[in-house]
Amino acid sequence: MSTTVRLGIVGIGNMGNGHAQNILQGKIPRMELGAVCDTDPEKLKRCPKTPGFATHHEMLKSGLIDAIMVATPHYDHTVIGIDAIAAGVHTLIEKPLSVHKADCQKLIAAYEKRTRKDLVFAEMFNQRTDPRYRKLRELLRSGELGEIRRVNWIITDWYRTETYYASGGWRATWAGEGGGVLMNQCPHQLDLMQWLFGLPKKVRAHCQFGKWHDIEVEDACTAYLEYANGATGVFITTTGEAPGTNRLEVACDRGRVVVEGDGLQWIRTTEKVSDHLRTSKQAFNCPDRWEVKVPTNGWGGQHNEVLQNFADAILDGKELIGPAPEGIGGVELGNAMLMSTLWDRTVELPLDAAAVAAEYQKLIAKSRHKAKPAAKAGGDDFASSFKGMK
Numbered sequence: 137m138s139t140t141v142r143l144g145i146v147g148i149g150n151m152g153n154g155h156a157q158n159i160l161q162g163k164i165p166r167m168e169l170g171a172v173c174d175t176d177p178e179k180l181k182r183c184p185k186t187p188g189f190a191t192h193h194e195m196l197k198s199g200l201i202d203a204i205m206v207a208t209p210h211y212d213h214t215v216i217g218i219d220a221i222a223a224g225v226h227t228l229i230e231k232p233l234s235v236h237k238a239d240c241q242k243l244i245a246a247y248e249k250r251t252r253k254d255l256v257f258a259e260m261f262n263q264r265t266d267p268r269y270r271k272l273r274e275l276l277r278s279g280e281l282g283e284i285r286r287v288n289w290i291i292t293d294w295y296r297t298e299t300y301y302a303s304g305g306w307r308a309t310w311a312g313e314g315g316g317v318l319m320n321q322c323p324h325q326l327d328l329m330q331w332l333f334g335l336p337k338k339v340r341a342h343c344q345f346g347k348w349h350d351i352e353v354e355d356a357c358t359a360y361l362e363y364a365n366g367a368t369g370v371f372i373t374t375t376g377e378a379p380g381t382n383r384l385e386v387a388c389d390r391g392r393v394v395v396e397g398d399g400l401q402w403i404r405t406t407e408k409v410s411d412h413l414r415t416s417k418q419a420f421n422c423p424d425r426w427e428v429k430v431p432t433n434g435w436g437g438q439h440n441e442v443l444q445n446f447a448d449a450i451l452d453g454k455e456l457i458g459p460a461p462e463g464i465g466g467v468e469l470g471n472a473m474l475m476s477t478l479w480d481r482t483v484e485l486p487l488d489a490a491a492v493a494a495e496y497q498k499l500i501a502k503s504r505h506k507a508k509p510a511a512k513a514g515g516d517d518f519a520s521s522f523k524g525m526k
Contacts, residue, residue, distance in 0.1 A: 142170030233463030261458030282389025293380025348376025
């Protein structure tokens with residue numbers, strides 16, 4: 137029985153190369169870099185001692201890998217993922233799972249029909265390793281917070297420059313990337329929204345396309361959400377604001393929780409708000425409350441923890457942090473925000489996957505930047521991209 141997972145990475149861009157270097161530096165116990173794959177020969181030189189391939193088909197047939205990570209432009213996630221599953225290779229997809237709901241369904245269907253029943257199928261939900269969100273989910277699921285009444289997330293610290301968008305011909309195009317801030321940066325928060333609170337029943341959103349940058353896709357979005365229990369939500373994001381904010385506020389029947397900065401604060405009411413507002417004999421009285429500083433202990437293992445968990449799931453059968461089929465939830469939520477804007481109306485979930493796919497085909501057909509040449513970006517530290525998450 138194997139004691140090591142040989143991982144092949146498809147796409148040696150910013151994310152793929154970052155993962156590759158962490159593995160080569162021995163940061164992921166029981167995982168080694170078996171092969172890399174990229175259509176650009178220059179990118180293969182980033183891992184000069186690792187066998188390189190021009191196509192994922194060649195790598196899948198090489199016998200050099202036990203598992204594959206797909207870190208390519210988003211539309212390719214579906215095709216490569218389906219091929220890897222069909223080949224019986226354990227599969228890890230970078231975010232998002234796919235561009236739209238219909239492609240997610242195709243990928244999930246391939247997994248459900250797999251012939252290898254022990255196949256591990258995961259997604260890079262690295263923000264699920266953050267102790268703040270883990271603790272919030274624990275409090276929600278335990279019933280400690282009571283019923284959710286309102287959710288507000290302002291996530292505007294995904295700042296990006298024109299140089300960033302010019303750094304790859306596929307970026308910020310309908311034909312290449314499939315979207316902007318909702319498709320590239322916010323899949324983290326869109327996944328956490330559905331992981332923590334479930335999917336809403338209705339969405340009314342206002343996306344703005346190329347508001348701050350010379351791009352055709354959305355670089356700003358404000359969305360209003362309605363949940364089945366009557367709770368409401370507001371989700372605000374952009375890549376054009378600095379300094380930005382990352383503040384998640386959850387109003388519940390037992391007070392208010394705020395996740396901001398390095399902590400999680402709970403203003404806990406000593407009785408249910410729903411009981412107090414109905415029974416209090418005073419007109420302006422509020423429930424008594426305690427300020428609770430919930431310990432969260434750091435930021436979690438992030439990408440490396442997910443990679444380690446992927447290896448542990450393959451070798452030991454450990455439960456996954458991010459089962460890939462769950463990725464459809466965040467994709468559908470982002471699709472709903474985009475479709476609400478394009479159709480200029482409130483949309484109801486679940487979405488009609490075929491209608492969403494047809495809308496994407498229209499966007500691709502009129503994409504202005506299909507042949508946009510890539511510009512050379514400066515020598516920035518890619519890790520600084522994630523400063524806003526902390």
